[in-house]
Amino acid sequence: MVGRAHPTPVDIKTLKTSKPRTRHPAPKTVFSISLGCPKNLVDTEIMLGGLTNAGWEVTGEAAAADLLLVNTCGFIEPACKEAVDTILDLARLKQDRPEVRLVVAGCLVQRYGAELAKDLPEVDLFIGVNDFPALAELLARPVADGAAPLVHQAPPYAYAGVEPRYPATPHHLAYLKIAEGCGHGCTFCLIPQIRGKLRSRPLKTLVQEAENLAAAGVKELILVAQDTTAYGRDKPGHPGLAALLREVAAIDGFRWIRLLYGHPARITPELLAVMATNPRILPYLDIPIQHGHDEVLRRMGRGYTRRDILDTVGRIRKTLPGATLRTTVMAGFPGETEVHFQALADLITEVGFDHLGVFLYSPEAGTKAAAWGPKVPRREARGRARSLKAIQAKIVKARLKALVGTLQEVLVEGVSPESDYLLTGRMASQAPDIDGQVYITAGTGLVGEIQPVRLTRALPYDLLGEIVEAGEKGKRRKGEKD
Ligand code: SF4
Numbered sequence: 001m002v003g004r005a006h007p008t009p010v011d012i013k014t015l016k017t018s019k020p021r022t023r024h025p026a027p028k029t030v031f032s033i034s035l036g037c038p039k040n041l042v043d044t045e046i047m048l049g050g051l052t053n054a055g056w057e058v059t060g061e062a063a064a065a066d067l068l069l070v071n072t073c074g075f076i077e078p079a080c081k082e083a084v085d086t087i088l089d090l091a092r093l094k095q096d097r098p099e100v101r102l103v104v105a106g107c108l109v110q111r112y113g114a115e116l117a118k119d120l121p122e123v124d125l126f127i128g129v130n131d132f133p134a135l136a137e138l139l140a141r142p143v144a145d146g147a148a149p150l151v152h153q154a155p156p157y158a159y160a161g162v163e164p165r166y167p168a169t170p171h172h173l174a175y176l177k178i179a180e181g182c183g184h185g186c187t188f189c190l191i192p193q194i195r196g197k198l199r200s201r202p203l204k205t206l207v208q209e210a211e212n213l214a215a216a217g218v219k220e221l222i223l224v225a226q227d228t229t230a231y232g233r234d235k236p237g238h239p240g241l242a243a244l245l246r247e248v249a250a251i252d253g254f255r256w257i258r259l260l261y262g263h264p265a266r267i268t269p270e271l272l273a274v275m276a277t278n279p280r281i282l283p284y285l286d287i288p289i290q291h292g293h294d295e296v297l298r299r300m301g302r303g304y305t306r307r308d309i310l311d312t313v314g315r316i317r318k319t320l321p322g323a324t325l326r327t328t329v330m331a332g333f334p335g336e337t338e339v340h341f342q343a344l345a346d347l348i349t350e351v352g353f354d355h356l357g358v359f360l361y362s363p364e365a366g367t368k369a370a371a372w373g374p375k376v377p378r379r380e381a382r383g384r385a386r387s388l389k390a391i392q393a394k395i396v397k398a399r400l401k402a403l404v405g406t407l408q409e410v411l412v413e414g415v416s417p418e419s420d421y422l423l424t425g426r427m428a429s430q431a432p433d434i435d436g437q438v439y440i441t442a443g444t445g446l447v448g449e450i451q452p453v454r455l456t457r458a459l460p461y462d463l464l465g466e467i468v469e470a471g472e473k474g475k476r477r478k479g480e481k482d
Pocket of ligand 1: 189
């Protein structure tokens with residue numbers, strides 16, 4: 001079931017606390033915060049869907065909610081810290097209203113459930129990554145006064161697509177989670193231990209869910225999984241990502257279909273051919289390469305070489321000229337020397353990715369790499385990350401500057417949180433929340449519609465532009481390009 005209501009985004013730092021209220025016989029409103037990636041957001045939507053189905057109402061006001069829900073990310077240490085800070089912020093609201101229930105869900109719980117229950121007695125219920133559909137039922141169970149927090153961790157689960165889902169994205173955008181878990185064994189990553197092995201969802205239920213989303217008015221559908229290109233590989237004879245994309249692209253209603261989190265070694269000619277022949281599928285590829293030196297890639301367990309990365313990029317650019325390329329890389333992996341790092345920096349320069357995420361290596365207990373040396377001093381790793389960002393900033397600056405004066409299709413997203421006089425939108429080359437945006441300074445914007453925008457100025461990672469009204473499109477201004 002897919003509904004398209006719009007929860008109001010709320011910044012936790014601006015929450016007002018309220019006076020104690022009368023005790024409710026049963027909690028009825030839920031305020032939620034979803035941390036981490038869009039995959040986590042889908043899990044939050046499933047929890048909220050189950051709750052609304054059971055009679056709860058979603059609220060954007062934490063201080064008035066009967067239930068506070070945090071869906072955590074916990075795959076690296078900074079994410080764990082952010083999650084704990086968020087839990088503590090929400091727990092403060094319970095000081096005045098002890099009857100409020102606080103539920104913590106997700107990766108952090110899967111990783112540290114028992115320890116959290118000891119350290120955070122303010123939390124009523126901890127649930128792992130396999131308990132989302134059961135939340136409403138768990139909350140309905142009677143709890144004795146003063147009872148210790150309950151920790152619930154069910155066996156591996158994969159979203160079936162029939163669960164109710166309460167959308168937490170704007171009405172024109174939705175994520176489709178096509179698989180759960182991961183079948184790779186990257187030596188720095190805890191995801192397979194937290195989320196389990198790869199479990200692809202049946203193609204039929206995905207197509208059904210996509211049809212429902214299109215019928216509900218979604219214009220941009222974004223396919224997500226830990227590795228979208230692994231879709232179907234856990235089921236011999238099962239259709240893979242190319243087949244799924246072909247079916248989803250045939251659904252009327254979507255204007256843009258985007259793919260995130262692909263594995264550089266799995267961008268197959270078949271996948272590229274499907275992307276090239278379906279105008280609804282954006283020529284946008286997100287391929288986290290992680291590094292650019294063969295020795296580091298081997299120690300990371302990535303299963304490809306620098307040459308493979310260059311070949312993949314070459315194939316993409318040949319089949320999809322002008323394709324947008326996004327990647328993420330890591331600085332400071334154990335044993336990374338200056339020579340290794342330079343190879344990575346050179347690769348970033350050579351390829352010229354449109355978008356680059358740079359992360360500092362984080363030694364996570366339970367991963368192979370955490371025990372390896374020699375460790376790269378933190379200061380050194382930070383310096384390397386800064387150098388990579390500086391290289392990328394120059395690439396982006398030149399790319400965005402070249403766009404000034406051109407006319408682009410922009411998906412209008414709404415009023416900018418920074419000013420009521422600005423609208424924001426995104427071009428096909430910009431994925432939500434990670435790739436920058438277009439600030440619209442003039443014209444009549446229709447939220448959720450794709451409109452022509454003339455780009456007028458480049459900022460470090462964003463652009464400014466004006467909506468071109470009907471009839472204006474043929475006119476040319478001084479310096480304007482096609
Ligand atoms: S492919 Fe991604 S999610 Fe899977 S183990 Fe490697 S880094 Fe982790």
